[in-house]
Amino acid sequence: MNRIKVGLVGFGTVARVFHGPLISAQPTMQITHVVERHGDTAREHYRGVEIVRSLEELLKTEVDLVVILTPNELHKPQACQALEAGKHVVVDKPFTITSVEADEVINTATRFERILSVFQNRRWDSDFLTVSKILESGQLGRLVEFESRFDRFRPNLKGGWREEPRPGSGVLYDLGSHLVDQALCLFGLPERLWADIRCQREGARIDDFFEVIAHYPGLRVVLKASCLAAEPRVRFHLRGTKGAFLKHELDPQEAALKNGGSPEQEGFGEEGEDSWGCLHSEADGKSRVIRVPTEKGAYEQYYADVARAIRERKEPAVTARQARNTIRFLELALESQAQRRWVDWSD
Numbered sequence: 001m002n003r004i005k006v007g008l009v010g011f012g013t014v015a016r017v018f019h020g021p022l023i024s025a026q027p028t029m030q031i032t033h034v035v036e037r038h039g040d041t042a043r044e045h046y047r048g049v050e051i052v053r054s055l056e057e058l059l060k061t062e063v064d065l066v067v068i069l070t071p072n073e074l075h076k077p078q079a080c081q082a083l084e085a086g087k088h089v090v091v092d093k094p095f096t097i098t099s100v101e102a103d104e105v106i107n108t109a110t111r112f113e114r115i116l117s118v119f120q121n122r123r124w125d126s127d128f129l130t131v132s133k134i135l136e137s138g139q140l141g142r143l144v145e146f147e148s149r150f151d152r153f154r155p156n157l158k159g160g161w162r163e164e165p166r167p168g169s170g171v172l173y174d175l176g177s178h179l180v181d182q183a184l185c186l187f188g189l190p191e192r193l194w195a196d197i198r199c200q201r202e203g204a205r206i207d208d209f210f211e212v213i214a215h216y217p218g219l220r221v222v223l224k225a226s227c228l229a230a231e232p233r234v235r236f237h238l239r240g241t242k243g244a245f246l247k248h249e250l251d252p253q254e255a256a257l258k259n260g261g262s263p264e265q266e267g268f269g270e271e272g273e274d275s276w277g278c279l280h281s282e283a284d285g286k287s288r289v290i291r292v293p294t295e296k297g298a299y300e301q302y303y304a305d306v307a308r309a310i311r312e313r314k315e316p317a318v319t320a321r322q323a324r325n326t327i328r329f330l331e332l333a334l335e336s337q338a339q340r341r342w343v344d345w346s347d
Contacts, residue, residue: 140240
């Protein structure tokens with residue numbers, strides 16, 4: 001069976017660290033083309049790859065799948081352009097700047113009968129897979145509070161377009177896309193939400209902190225991110241009628257990829273016992289704490305699923321509609337911040 005030919009639009013850190021290694025780990029995929037406006041860096045990573053200088057040039061080739069890895073405001077026009085050229089498309093998160101833009105891209109994919117997905121790779125985080133398994137088991141009873149945090153300690157600004165005040169910039173759209181996607185996967189759409197979004201670092205021109213509270217019947221969901229968290233990180237904190245689950249630290253796959261790791265290496269996505277979360281409960285009037293083994297992370301499953309969707313003409317695991325709802329959530333969070341009040345969910 002011929003491999004799916006993949007073209008990357010952009011070859012920055014996200015392409016080199018995440019998409020490139022994950023695509024290369026797929027026996028059914030091959031990176032054949034890379035759009036680099038200047039330079040030939042991709043040739044140092046992929047033997048035989050063809051460098052092109054524009055999306056227009058890429059779309060004239062025989063690539064099957066186009067992966068959009070450009071600044072956020074370019075996602076919508078470039079995704080539509082690729083779809084109209086008959087290519088399947090993966091868009092890096094965040095999907096688009098607005099839900100209206102997302103709808104336009106979805107409509108274009110439907111019209112041209114192409115597969116469209118968004119790179120929400122953290123559905124395959126080891127800690128998120130563990131949390132999902134615990135919730136499915138019912139060990140916590142009825143869940144009443146869910147807190148998900150993505151904290152880092154980056155007190156100094158790095159510069160670059162990601163820290164410029166441009167559409168879709170800031171930690172809300174960056175890390176928030178992951179936290180919101182995970183929450184919507186677990187609980188569906190909320191009834192209403194409230195947000196506090198801030199710039200906390202010296203000289204920051206875009207948001208570097210947010211706290212969003214989503215209201216569900218009988219359930220409070222708190223999503224939070226900070227760039228000034230020097231203390232030990234709490235990743236997940238769940239409370240239910242029968243107990244609680246607490247997990248520190250982040251999934252190890254990002255760090256492994258940044259250090260040159262690959263999903264093909266032994267132990268990729270596995271977490272040491274010292275990082276396991278704790279399940280707290282009570283039995284016979286006595287407190288009990290059980291260490292819960294962390295599930296194996298599997299970022300490579302994202303592109304394995306995209307390949308299956310293309311081959312079988314089936315909907316991918318991360319659908320464009322789901323990604324659109326994530327963008328709508330972020331829009332409503334900004335609306336809540338601007339109006340300083342709870343806002344009801346609306347499409």
